[in-house]
Amino acid sequence: MGKNVKLRLENIDKSFPGVKALDNINFSAEKGSVHVLCGENGAGKSTLMKIINGVYHQDTGNIYIDDKLVEIDSPTKAKEHGISMIFQELDFVPEMTVEENFVTGNWPTSKFGKVNWKKIRKQAKEILEKEGLDYDLDTKLKDLSISDIQLLEIVKAVSYDAADIIIMDEPTSAISDTEIDLLFDKIRSLRERGKSIIYISHKMDEIFKIADMITVLRDGQLVATKPKEELDIETVISLMVGRKLSENFPKEDIEIGEEILKVKSLNSHRIFKDIDFNVHAGEIIGFSGLVGAGRTEVLRALFGLDSYDSGEIIINGKKIDVTSTNDSIDNGMVMLSEDRRRYGIIPVRSVKENTTLANLEEFIYNGRLHRQKEIEVVEEMCEKMNVKTPSIDTDVSALSGGNQQKVVLAKWMVNDPDIFLLDEPTRGIDVGAKFEIYKLMTALAKRGKAILMVSSELPELIGMCDRIYVMSEGKLTGELKRKDFSQEAIMKLAVG
Amino acid sequence: MKDLKLGDKFSRIKQKYGIFLVLILLFVVSSLINSNFLSVRNLTNISRQISITTILAFGETILIISGLLDLSNGSVLALAGLLSVSVFKMTGSLILAFIVAIVVAVFCNIINGIMVTKFETPPFIATLAMMAMARGAALLYTNGQNIYRIGDYTVFGQGSIGFVPTPIIFFILIGIVTWYILKHTRLGRSLYAIGGNEEAAVASGINVNRKKMLAYIVNGVFVGIAGVIFMSRVNAGLPNGAVGFEFEALTSSIIGGTSFSGGVGTAGGTVIGAFIVGFLNNIMNLVGVNSYVQQIIRGGIIALAVIYDTRTKKMRTKSQLGNVE
Amino acid sequence: MRKSLIMFMSVLLVLGLVVSVGGNEVMAQEEYRVAYIARAQGDSFAAWLANSIIEESNKYENIDLQVFDGQGSDAKQNSLIENAIVNEFDLIIIQPNNGEAQRPYAEKVVEAGIDLITTNARIDGIEGGSSVDADPYMQAAVVAEMALEQVPENANVVVLNGPPGNFHASERRKAWEAEFFAKRPDVTIVGEQIANWNKDEAMRYMEDWVQANDHIDAIISMNDNMAAGALEVVKGDPEYNDILSYGVDGTAEAVLLIKEGRMTATTLQSAYALAERILWVSDLLVTDKVMEIHTNIGNPVVTSENVEQYIEMHEKAGNL
Incomplete structure (x- = not known):
């Protein structure tokens, strides 16, 4: 497995004024594998992902990609290293069309700096067809639902940015079951193509459907990294919250009134x-x-x-x-x-x-x-x-x-x-x-x-x-x- | 770790009192540059000078917090003040003149409010239109001529109670009213919410249009009072007076930390912003800085204030985030 | 919403058209059409002049005068001139915002075979064009000469200027430089700022100057508004009882201040005199009695000795 490692984080520490957000974290993502990261709010997973994505910089510790030490000091740098992140809370320009959104920050231009819209249109159309999505390219994002936009984001990262390491922060939080199936198919095909996927989620059934490896963080510390086969839902939840949950749903019998x-x-x-x-x-x-x-x-x-x-x-x-x-x-x-x-x-x-x-x-x-x-x-x-x-x-x-x-x-x-x-x-x-x-x-x-x-x-x-x-x-x-x-x-x- | 904590402490002070520190710095530097700066007479002088634009700035602050804007306040001030002066000349009643100014300014602002709420015009455009209309009306009323010999009308702007000049008294009173509205009333809370996220405010059951209209009405009252003080201070009815006051008011408000994206700002900040502008203009005149250079410096200060504001805001979010994540 | 707004705007527009068409109908057929393109109706002297010209034009039955407002903008004024040419007025009177900027357009008027008058200030050297003016240099020069005698030795003075780039502002300042400051090296300028002709801005500067200086002997202002503003600041202050102050324009406020003994002198730039002369020239031009004429009105100085007659003048005009 060792030589298969794409991304490796070593002894990562990160403090914010008054709080230690990450404490000596070792984490790695392998090629052709889905590594699920879970943990409660404040466990430090967003901070960890922001360090990988260059939004924050670690206080101490090193990041290696393909066993080479790298310095990621900005999201642009992260992108250059083949890291792409899909955020949970989507920031998008409501007035942009589907087509424009595809190429934001990445406009193919002619020699004279003119944006080649013809080319964009052709590419965008091909990608949407390939991914089995039928959106009108001229639809404005504000007229789409959150789930539509999220799917588009995923498609964009995968197809356009050609990233090798894809971080997904709760990508399914806004989309329906059929769309989740579509997404999982896509993740599986990415895995077959040798990409490393870091997947953050809270949904246990989903985690166990897609994960190869599972890492659990709690209070800034890594409490477990194990292959999926060695874990079950109950164990993961108890690792996350640090206590055993007797029930997932605290449903009680209540007398129905007027x-x-x-x-x-x-x-x-x-x-x-x-x-x-x-x-x-x-x-x-x-x-x-x-x-x-x-x-x-x-x-x-x-x-x-x-x-x-x-x-x-x-x-x-x-x-x-x-x-x-x-x-x-x-x-x-x-x-x-x-x-x-x-x-x-x-x-x-x-x-x-x-x-x-x-x-x-x-x-x-x-x-x-x-x-x-x-x-x-x-x-x-x-x-x-x-x-x-x-x-x-x-x-x-x-x-x-x-x-x-x-x-x-x-x-x-x-x-x-x-x-x-x-x-x-x-x-x-x-x-x-x-x-x-x-x-x-x-x-x-x-x-x-x-x-x-x-x-x-x-x-x-x-x-x-x-x-x-x-x-x-x-x-x-x-x-x-x-x-x-x-x-x-x-x-x-x-x-x- | 120790360093971090110390730095943390300092940055916290900077965040909380940032713009106030700038004011203190300016004050100290000005006192050192010119011996005349630090005298009761000069400080009273500055307060009196900034009183009118700061009264406008209080209204502007309330509006910007609510995600609104008023570009018409200079023109409406002139119209309201002019009509007030002319009513005084006709009737000799100070009270009636005062009321007329407020009624006129509130009327103009109700039109602003209707344009913004009912016709959904962007505040920038709506008040730009009012700026032209009110100025036109003022010039039309006197055929472009000034009104002179306004007699006792000067008490509003040139009188004093004890040793405090009346403009400063109005300035303080309106400052307190603004502070009270923003900090202690339902209207204030609602306006912060509307400016911070209008859709969420609607979803919380706030009658957004009514509150916006109220914000314009409050602004109208302030502008009317400013109009009375202005005409009284210049001892004339000037249809062409107070040109560009909207920008001075905006400057004070923005330097004082009111955020153009809405939802953020305080009366105290606006006072500080106004004094920064006032100190700066005063010291430049005391030292005798060339007119053109003054303009460049004023522009530079606005840019710096906004940069500073954005940066401290970022720091603030970051340190708060650090506490949670 | 948007629709009703557009409706509202259209109604305004239509109303405006109806009113102006209605105005035109009154015009008799034999009349000569004259366009007066004013610098800015918001400028109190320009407004006074425009009002006087309208009043004066009523005395000429053969002249139908229309006033256009240049709103203090070169671009606006130039397009108004172009419009007037296209509309084939018989005579176009221009009160330029900035002489050089309007020069090519004034030349176009002549080229189009339309009579032209430039006034307050004249645009020099337009062949075939006429002009009526009061000389801004002379206006300031006559009071500067008085000041030469009156301002005490080693005096501290403050100077209030008009808007940068304005012809009258710079000519008047030039006159003060040449006729006063050059001849009185003992005088110190302790403050000089641009107050844009405005009373309120002048007040602000004067307030600061009073703080910064132990003594100010004279206020030298390029117009009366600013002088009045500066005087407002030192009103009632015994220390400044004897302060000298000089302006230009002869506004109603200034003559009152002179009468009260608070202001020293101003030059009357009489809008009536200008208007009278302009209409007289207009009549000569449109009736083809002359082809080209250049004339100046006088620059009477107003002081405490002759102030009564000017107060009378302003009272008659309803300015007081």
């Missing part, structure tokens, strides 16, 4: 049609379906982010006209968006301000914000939700994805609504944080809240929900009770 939300033949032209469902107090309802089936759109319409054409929304027996988010919030219905950075957080403001944003009137006395009360409530909430932040005055942008998500949830908890609409609540966050969010959902249900969750992760829906509605192409195709839950049953309804 009907809280009822939706009658909700319509939105060309997006969804005749949506009928209800949710009771203490009930967790799942919405399943493929990406683009219209699940998110139903939630957005209910919450008032988009308008709907016809239909009735009844909360606690009262018919509500939802024309803006105010209408739903005032009636005790809140939503956690799948796109946390766009609809969830105010990145440049503090944890405190984000937490109280939706319920400021609670803290106003004679037109003045009651600072002390605000601090008390936020600190209590952060403790309850286990938000990891240096202080409640830290900007939310400085927190990890899981903690940002907790802050958004905390905001709604302060509001204390009756109905929670959760759109992919655990996307892009690690196992530990996921588990905390599940626990929270259970706690909310226990308090008689109604929860409606859209998720692309079937195990999560099956593990947490009391009932699951399945959507396909804008229509409800079925409703399943807990005793009838199975991946097969859901998929059958999801494909129509």
Whole structure:
């Protein structure tokens, strides 16, 4: 195996003011192999990847590529060494077309510096055909879903940049099962072509499907590097969290109460049609379906982010006209968006301000914000939700994805609504944080809240929900009770 | 490790008080260069000089924090001040004149607000249009002529309470109002959120358009008051006065750490920014720096302030990140 | 949204057209069409002049005058001149923003066979073109001569300049240099800045100069607005009771200050006198009584001795 090593990290140390992020890490990636890296938030995996990608520089330690010592001091340098990284949180220019996105920073030009668009178009078309994707080259990125863009990113790194070492940071967090299959096929073909893939993920079933090697980090230290065959899901999770998890899903039997939300033949032209469902107090309802089936759109319409054409929304027996988010919030219905950075957080403001944003009137006395009360409530909430932040005055942008998500949830908890609409609540966050969010959902249900969750992760829906509605192409195709839950049953309804 | 901690401490001080340190430095250097700089009279003089543009800068800060902008404040100031002067000449009522200035400026800003919220015009364009319209209206009203002999109207800008000149009193009061709005009210919090991420603010149930309109109205009140002080200080109704004030206000606000991308900025920072500009102009005149050179220096300072601001912000994010990751 | 905005704009545009067409209809057929292209309606002297010219033109039944605003921009003014040529006016009067920049366009007017007057300031040496002006050099020179006598020995003075590149600003400054500073090497300039003709900017500079200097004996300003601004700063300060101050223009504010004894002297650049002369020349040109004429109005100095008559003049004009 030794001579097969493509990338080798030796005794890597990295400190940030006040914290040791990486402690003597040894890590290697082999040719023609998929090396999965897992660990909780703050375990140091992002830092490690940023060192490989040249965003940070290690304090001590060496990096070797093909057994040659290399100095990677910028992402450009990393690229020159054949390292390509696909980020979990996508940064893209919304106004760019698919075609332009393909060649950003890499424009083929003529002798006179003129961009050769003809050539670009031809290449882009060929690649999309080869990869089995049928996007119109002139579509703007803003009109694509996150999953589409992520797939494009992967295709771009693989086909265009001809990288030998490909780092994927949770590439499947935003894409559906069929697209995951497509991605895994691609990863396998890359492996056959001798590429080294470093794959960061929290999804256990996925990890075991694709990994050759698994490395687990915890608190900046490497706790295990082993071939997949020597590990199982339980072991990996316990290595990650440093404790044994008795259950993946903390589902409890809760008495179902009154009907809280009822939706009658909700319509939105060309997006969804005749949506009928209800949710009771203490009930967790799942919405399943493929990406683009219209699940998110139903939630957005209910919450008032988009308008709907016809239909009735009844909360606690009262018919509500939802024309803006105010209408739903005032009636005790809140939503956690799948796109946390766009609809969830105010990145440049503090944890405190984000937490109280939706319920400021609670803290106003004679037109003045009651600072002390605000601090008390936020600190209590952060403790309850286990938000990891240096202080409640830290900007939310400085927190990890899981903690940002907790802050958004905390905001709604302060509001204390009756109905929670959760759109992919655990996307892009690690196992530990996921588990905390599940626990929270259970706690909310226990308090008689109604929860409606859209998720692309079937195990999560099956593990947490009391009932699951399945959507396909804008229509409800079925409703399943807990005793009838199975991946097969859901998929059958999801494909129509 | 020890070095790291010390450096860390220093960088933290720099982040927190960065622009304030620049002000102190400028203050010390100015005192050394010219003996006249450090006198109560001169410092009062500077405060009085910056009072009008800083009042505008407070409004500008509130707007920029909300992701908005006002390029029309100089022109609206002139229109509001002019109409106020002429109402005073007609009626002799100071109170009525004061109210007229505010009403006119608020009216112009409501139009700005409507353009921005209802017609979804970018604030830059909407207020650029208002800048031309208000100036045109001011010139039209007096046929381009100045109004003289404004009598007691001068109390607003030339009087003083105790030994403190009235412009400085307005400056302090409006500064406190701005600080209070931004720090202690629901409106302030909402504006930070809107500027920081408008879509998330909508999703949090904030009535974004109403808050934006309120931001413009507050700005209008400030601009109206500035108009009264301005005309009173120059002892005339000048339809062509306050040209370019929008840029001075913007400069103070930006140097004071208000971020053009929205969501960040404070009243205190704006005061510091205004004093940096004020000290700089004052010391350059005391020393007798050539007009053209002054322009170059002023431009350079703006560029430096923005570079400094971006760099400290990066440092701040990095050190915060280090604590979590 | 965008649609309604466009609608709104179109309505404005149409309204504007209707109003201006309506204005044209009044015009009788026998009239000569005269275009007056003003430097900038926002400049208070230029506005005064434009108003005076309009007023004066009402006395001539055969002249139909239209005013265009150059908005203080060369490009704007040049395109206005071109438009006026295309529209075949009988006479085009130009008050240049910057003489040299408008020269080729003024020449085009003559080439097109249209009568031309340049004024305030004239563009020199255009063959076939006429001019009416007050000489900016002389305007400053006459007060500078007074200052020569009045400013005490070894005096400290401050100088306030007009916008850079402005013809009147630089001519007036030249006059002060040649007629005063060159002859009085004992005088020290303790501050000199560009205050762009503006009262508020001049105030700001004066406030700083008062801090920086123990004593200032005289304010030398290229126009009255700036002089008035500087005086505003030292108003009521006993130390500056005797400060001398010189301006140019003879604005209503300046004559009042002279009457109060706070300002020393200014030269009247009378918009009425200019307008009167311009219309007189216009009439001669359009009726083909003369082909080319160059004329200057006088430069009366206003001091405390003769100030009453100028106050009367301004009162009559409704400026006071």
